[in-house]
Amino acid sequence: MSTLLEIKNVSISFGGVQAVRDVSLSIPEGVVFSIIGPNGAGKTTLFNIISGLYVPQAGAVKLRGADIVGKRPDLLARNGLSRTFQNLQIFTQMSAIENVMVGRHIHERTSTVAQLFSLPNVLRENRASRAAATKLLTYVGLEKYIDSMASAMPYGALKRLEIARALATDPKIILLDEPAAGCNATETADVEQLIRRIADTGVTVLLIEHDMKLIMRISDRIL
Amino acid sequence: MKFLTPRILTVALLVIVVALTPVVLQSNYYLRVMTLIYVFGLAAIGLNLLMGFAGQVSLGHAGFVGIGAYAVGIAPTHLGIPGLYAIVLGAGVSAAVAAIIGKPILKLRGHYLAVATLGFGFLVALLLTNEASWTGGPDGMSVPRPVIFGTRIRTVEQWYWITGGVLILGTIIAYNIASSSTGRALRAIHDSEIAAHTVGVDIAKQKFKVFVISAVYASLAGSLLALSNGHITPDSTAGFLRSVELLTMVVLGGLGSIASSILGTAVVVLLPQVLTVFHEYEHLVLGLVMMLCIILMPAGVVPTILRRIKGRAT
Numbered sequence: 001m002s003t004l005l006e007i008k009n010v011s012i013s014f015g016g017v018q019a020v021r022d023v024s025l026s027i028p029e030g031v032v033f034s035i036i037g038p039n040g041a042g043k044t045t046l047f048n049i050i051s052g053l054y055v056p057q058a059g060a061v062k063l064r065g066a067d068i069v070g071k072r073p074d075l076l077a078r079n080g081l082s083r084t085f086q087n088l089q090i091f092t093q094m095s096a097i098e099n100v101m102v103g104r105h106i107h108e109r110t111s112t113v114a115q116l117f118s119l120p121n122v123l124r125e126n127r128a129s130r131a132a133a134t135k136l137l138t139y140v141g142l143e144k145y146i147d148s149m150a151s152a153m154p155y156g157a158l159k160r161l162e163i164a165r166a167l168a169t170d171p172k173i174i175l176l177d178e179p180a181a182g183c184n185a186t187e188t189a190d191v192e193q194l195i196r197r198i199a200d201t202g203v204t205v206l207l208i209e210h211d212m213k214l215i216m217r218i219s220d221r222i223l
Numbered sequence: 224m225k226f227l228t229p230r231i232l233t234v235a236l237l238v239i240v241v242a243l244t245p246v247v248l249q250s251n252y253y254l255r256v257m258t259l260i261y262v263f264g265l266a267a268i269g270l271n272l273l274m275g276f277a278g279q280v281s282l283g284h285a286g287f288v289g290i291g292a293y294a295v296g297i298a299p300t301h302l303g304i305p306g307l308y309a310i311v312l313g314a315g316v317s318a319a320v321a322a323i324i325g326k327p328i329l330k331l332r333g334h335y336l337a338v339a340t341l342g343f344g345f346l347v348a349l350l351l352t353n354e355a356s357w358t359g360g361p362d363g364m365s366v367p368r369p370v371i372f373g374t375r376i377r378t379v380e381q382w383y384w385i386t387g388g389v390l391i392l393g394t395i396i397a398y399n400i401a402s403s404s405t406g407r408a409l410r411a412i413h414d415s416e417i418a419a420h421t422v423g424v425d426i427a428k429q430k431f432k433v434f435v436i437s438a439v440y441a442s443l444a445g446s447l448l449a450l451s452n453g454h455i456t457p458d459s460t461a462g463f464l465r466s467v468e469l470l471t472m473v474v475l476g477g478l479g480s481i482a483s484s485i486l487g488t489a490v491v492v493l494l495p496q497v498l499t500v501f502h503e504y505e506h507l508v509l510g511l512v513m514m515l516c517i518i519l520m521p522a523g524v525v526p527t528i529l530r531r532i533k534g535r536a537t
Contacts, residue, residue: 051421077423089418091411093479101404102411106423108404112432115403116396122403129404169423 010059080172100133103168241387269440275478278413283344289461291445306369317442363456477523
C-alpha cells in the first residue's frame with residue numbers, strides 16, 4: 001500500500017499554548033485510520049492543519065508526495081482531500097440537495113458569462129450536479145430530506161449531510177471529525193455502516209472519534 | 224404548479240407591471256416615479272447579490288452609480304463618445320475600478336469591509352465634486368440625451384420603457400446567477416466560509432466576481448438615472464445618502480431574494496411620495512416607518528409577508 005498522506009514532525013502553538021507537538025504519522029491508501037485522545041489533545045487542530053485551515057510552525061504535510069503546507073483549502077479539495085467538522089458547518093439557509101451541490105463545485109466548469117445567460121451547458125451542468133447530489137443523499141440515507149431546508153433537519157441527519165457534501169468532491173481521502181458525536185445508538189450504527197461503505201469504495205478515511213467501541217470495530221489503524 | 228418558480232413568477236409579474244402601468248396611470252409624474260423604481264431596482268438587485276447572497280456589506284455602492292452616471296455625462300460632452308457607448312464605457316470603468324479595489328478590500332470582513340467601501344463611496348463623491356472642469360462640480364452637469372436609430376430619446380415615456388426593459392433583463396440575469404454554481408457558492412460563503420472553502424470554493428475569487436457584477440449593475444443604474452433625468456449632481460448619484468438608500472432598499476425588501484430587492488426599492492421610492500401629505504414632518508415619518516419595518520420585520524418586508532401567508536395556508 002502506498003502512502004497517501006504523510007505528516008512529519010508537525011507542531012503548532014497558539015500564543016503560549018502548544019496545540020500540536022511534533023506529530024508524525026503516515027496513512028496508507030485505502031485504510032480507515034483513527035486518531036484518538038482526550039478533549040484538547042489537538043486532534044481537530046491536526047485536522048485543521050491537514051485541510052489547510054492552519055499553517056503549522058514546523059513540520060511537513062505531504063499528500064501523495066506533494067508538500068501541501070500553506071496550500072489553500074479549496075486547492076486541497078481539488079487534490080482529493082475533503083472533510084467534515086466536529087461543530088457542524090452546514091449551509092443552513094440552503095436545502096439539503098443544495099448543500100451537496102456545493103460539494104460538486106470543483107467539478108462545475110462553466111464560465112461566469114455562460115452562467116449569466118444560463119446557456120445550455122450551464123443547465124446541463126446544473127442537472128448533472130443535481131443528479132450526483134441526489135445519488136449521494138440517497139447513499140447516506142437522506143433521500144427523504146432532499147428538498148428540506150438544512151435549518152429544519154435533525155442533528156443526526158445534518159451529520160450525514162456533511163459527509164454527503166464532503167463525498168461530493170470525489171475525495172481520495174476524507175477527514176471525519178467525530179461523525180458519531182451526539183448521535184444515539186441507532187444513528188451511530190448508521191454512521192458506522194456508512195464509514196464502512198465509504199472505505200469499501202477505496203476512499204481513505206481519517207477518523208476522529210470518542211466512541212471507542214466504534215473505533216475498535218471500524219479502524220484498520222489507530223494513533 | 225411546480226413550474227411557478229419564484230423566478231418565473233417575479234419576471235412575469237414584472238412584465239405585467241411594466242406593460243400595464245402606462246395604461247392604468249396615464250400621467251408623466253407616475254411614469255417618472257416608476258422609472259426611478261426600475262433604475263434603483265437594478266442597483267438594488269446588484270447590491271443584493273453582494274450582500275444578500277455573498278454576505279458582503281457595501282456602504283459605498285453609490286460610488287459605482289456615480290461612475291455610471293458621470294460616464295454618460297462626461298464621455299459625450301468631453302470625449303465625443305455617443306451616449307449608448309458611454310453606458311458600456313461606464314460599466315467597463317466600474318468593473319475595472321471594482322476589480323482594482325475589490326482585490327484588497329474584500330479580504331476585510333464585517334465592519335472593516337463596510338468602512339472600506341464607505342471610504343470608496345466618499346472618494347468617488349469627492350472626486351466628482353472637485354473635478355469641476357469635467358463634472359461641473361457640486362452643481363452637476365447636464366447629460367446629453369442619446370440618439371437611437373436617428374431618434375433622440377428624451378421623453379418620460381421612452382425612458383420608462385427602456386428602464387423597465389433593462390430591469391426585466393437584469394432580473395433574469397440575477398436569477399441566472401443565483402441558480403448557477405456561482406450562486407450556490409456565494410450562498411455557501413454567506414453561511415459558512417470555512418465549509419465552503421474546504422469543499423473547494425475559491426472564496427476570494429467568488430467574492431471578487433460578485434463585487435464586479437454588482438458594480439456593473441450599479442453603474443448601469445447610474446447611467447440610466449443620468450440619461451432619464453438629463454441632469455446629475457455628485458450628491459444625487461454618488462452621495463453617501465444614496466448608498467444608504469440602496470442599502471435600505473435591499474435590507475427592507477429582504478436579503479437574498481431578488482424579487483424582494485425590487486419591492487424594497489418600490490417602498491423606499493414610493494414612501495416619500497406618499498408621505499408628502501405630512502409636509503414638514505415627512506422625513507420624520509419616513510424614518511419612523513423604516514425603523515418600524517426593520518424592528519417588526521427584521522427578515523425584510525417580502526420574506527415576512529410570505530411567511531405569514533404560508534403560515535396561514537398550512
